[in-house]
Amino acid sequence: MIKVVAKNYIKSDKVDEFITLAGQLVKDTNSKDKGCIAYDVFQDLTDSHIFTFIEEWENKEALDQHMSADHFKEAMIHFKDLMEKPGDVNLYKKVD
Amino acid sequence: MIKVVAKNYIKSDKVDEFITLAGQLVKDTNSKDKGCIAYDVFQDLTDSHIFTFIEEWENKEALDQHMSADHFKEAMIHFKDLMEKPGDVNLYKKVD
Numbered sequence: 001m002i003k004v005v006a007k008n009y010i011k012s013d014k015v016d017e018f019i020t021l022a023g024q025l026v027k028d029t030n031s032k033d034k035g036c037i038a039y040d041v042f043q044d045l046t047d048s049h050i051f052t053f054i055e056e057w058e059n060k061e062a063l064d065q066h067m068s069a070d071h072f073k074e075a076m077i078h079f080k081d082l083m084e085k086p087g088d089v090n091l092y093k094k095v096d
Numbered sequence: 097m098i099k100v101v102a103k104n105y106i107k108s109d110k111v112d113e114f115i116t117l118a119g120q121l122v123k124d125t126n127s128k129d130k131g132c133i134a135y136d137v138f139q140d141l142t143d144s145h146i147f148t149f150i151e152e153w154e155n156k157e158a159l160d161q162h163m164s165a166d167h168f169k170e171a172m173i174h175f176k177d178l179m180e181k182p183g184d185v186n187l188y189k190k191v192d
Contacts, residue, residue, distance in 0.1 A: 003138050005101060005148060007186075019191055042099050042188035052101065052188060054150065090103075092138035092148060095115055 001037070002063055003092040004055035012049050014082040019043075021078050022051065028071035035062025049084065063091075097133070098159055099188040100151035108145050110178040115139075117174050118147065124167035131158025145180065159187075 010018045022041045029039045035058035044050035057063040066072055106114045118137045125135045131154035140146035153159040162168055 002141070003150065005150070022191065041191045043191050045098070045187045045189055050186065051191070052186065054099065054101070090146065090148065091141045093141055095118065095137045095139050095147070 001094060002057045002060060003094065004053065004057065004063065004089065005092065006053040006055070006087060006089045008051045008053075008079065008087040009084040010049045010051055010082050011084045015049055018051060018079070018082045021075055021082075022053075025071060025075040029066060029069075032071065033062070033066045033069060035059060036066065097190060098153045098156060099190065100149065100153065100159065100185065101188065102149040102151070102183060102185045104147045104149075104175065104183040105180040106145045106147055106178050107180045111145055114147060114175070114178045117171055117178075118149075121167060121171040125162060125165075128167065129158070129162045129165060131155060132162065 008018075026039055026041055029036055033039075037056035037058060039053070039055045042052050042054060044052070055063075057066070104114075122135055122137055125132055129135075133152035133154060135149070135151045138148050138150060140148070151159075153162070
């Protein structure tokens with residue numbers, strides 16, 4: 001299992017647009033991408049322009065396949081215009 | 097529901113000690129703390145000294161109660177000595 005935490009800093013005037021696009025990406029990913037255990041987006045309670053995807057994938061192959069899917073690549077192109085600064089992405093394994 | 101992502105940068109020579117202490121905190125929290133939906137710790141696949149707690153709580157009260165529990169406060173005192181630099185904590189709500 002691979003856990004992904006992808007933190008994004010969205011321009012204040014682009015938050016609504018981001019929410020719409022991210023919602024579509026969550027829907028597409030959950031319905032179309034094999035090996036997706038969980039894929040959700042969260043909004044920071046204090047800084048409402050911080051949005052973080054928290055994802056769980058069966059393995060690295062499933063994550064790679066997601067990142068090469070059209071719905072992911074198209075969303076990334078749109079997101080780029082909405083970002084205030086580059087975000088952070090971390091891939092994790094669970095500590096047992 | 098509240099999601100918490102707490103990222104920690106652990107000194108390279110303290111990783112084993114952190115894993116033991118974090119494992120105990122995960123066990124205590126899951127077994128003792130009311131309103132805990134999920135509480136796990138993850139290790140970064142690239143930077144093995146980055147450890148992130150990903151938590152899910154029923155509400156803010158449950159999270160506050162956890163943070164005032166003895167097992168949490170004692171773990172925080174130990175963790176302080178193991179950290180390379182201050183970490184990041186974000187509290188989130190799910191975007192629907």
